[in-house]
Amino acid sequence: MSSTRILIVEDEEALSTILEYNLKKEGYETVLAVNGDDALLKVEEEMPDLVLLDWMLPNVSGIEVCRRLRTRNETKNIPIIMMTARAEEADKVRGLDTGADDYLVKPVSHVELVARIKAVLRRIRPGLAEEAVVFGDIEMDRSAHRVKRGQVEIHLGPTEFRLLDHLMQNPGRVFSREQLLNAVWGSDVFVEARTVDVHIGRLRKALTKNGEVNPIRTVRSAGYALELTDKD
Structure with a gap:
């Protein structure tokens, strides 16, 4: 992990300091930039x-930095996670269309930030x-x-393991049944969408066997998300 270098581009000194502290605590090497020109340098x-x-x-702007990095051969494959207070769906789409690999809305929890970083690194590098x-x-x-919760081993079937793996790679993101089917079962396998509900139910039961908080949120008419929540 120590060889993984993260460039933090943030002009708010207090937030930049917190991000640097938390990422160093996780074992990452950090570099700071306070504006777009500094970031490119x-x-x-x-x-x-x-x-x-x-x-x-x-x-x-961050959008322009992202665009410039994506147009240069030597930097076009660097994973980029955008952070912003702009929560509108159109802004998120614009950020992703510009070339960002992920998009986080401030304020960002430490747990979610680290999980998203690891998820992007798994996908990209x-x-x-x-x-x-x-x-x-x-x-x-x-x-x-193997899966543990609170140091207690959780026994999962192969499908539940793959399902949890996919959700843990994308914490907080809502996936439809069809998206989960494609990611876990494969797009060339015919499985009823309701099959996802069955396996989500099994996964929830396994993860809450000892009275733990249910970490999988159901988003009505949308799908499922892995979150630190006590709602189902």
């Missing part, structure tokens, strides 16, 4: 493994990602195919 000098990029920056995935008190060892 630091990318050239440091060549980070991932960029944590604020949208609203002085001089050159698997060699930088750990086999151990953690979300709250849930720990997954992907190589050993």
Whole structure:
């Protein structure tokens, strides 16, 4: 993990300090930039493994920084996570269309931030990602195919394991049944959408066997999301 360098681009000093502290605590190497011009310079000098990029920056905006990085051969594949207070769906789409790999709305919890960083690294640069995935008190060892919650081992079937793995890679994101079917079962396999409900139910039962809080939220007419919540 220590070899993974994250460039934090944030003009609010207090937030930048908190982000740096939390990421260093997780074992990441950090580099700071306070504006868009500084960010582009630091990318050239440091060549980070991932960029944590604020949208609203002085001089050159985060969107413009993202666009420029994506147009250069040497930086076009650097994973970028955008952070912003802009919560509108159109803003999120614009950020992703510009080339961001993920999009977080402030304020961002430490748990979700670290989980999103690990998820992006797994997708974009698997060699930088750990086999151990953690979300709250849930720990997954992907190589050993084991799951623990609060140090107690949880026994999951193969489908429930893949389902949890996918949700843990994308914490907080709402997936429709069809999206989960494609991701877990495969787009070329015919399975009824309601099958997802059955396996979500099994996964919830396993994760709450000892009275723990249910971490899987049902979003009416939309799908499911993995969150630190006591709602179902």
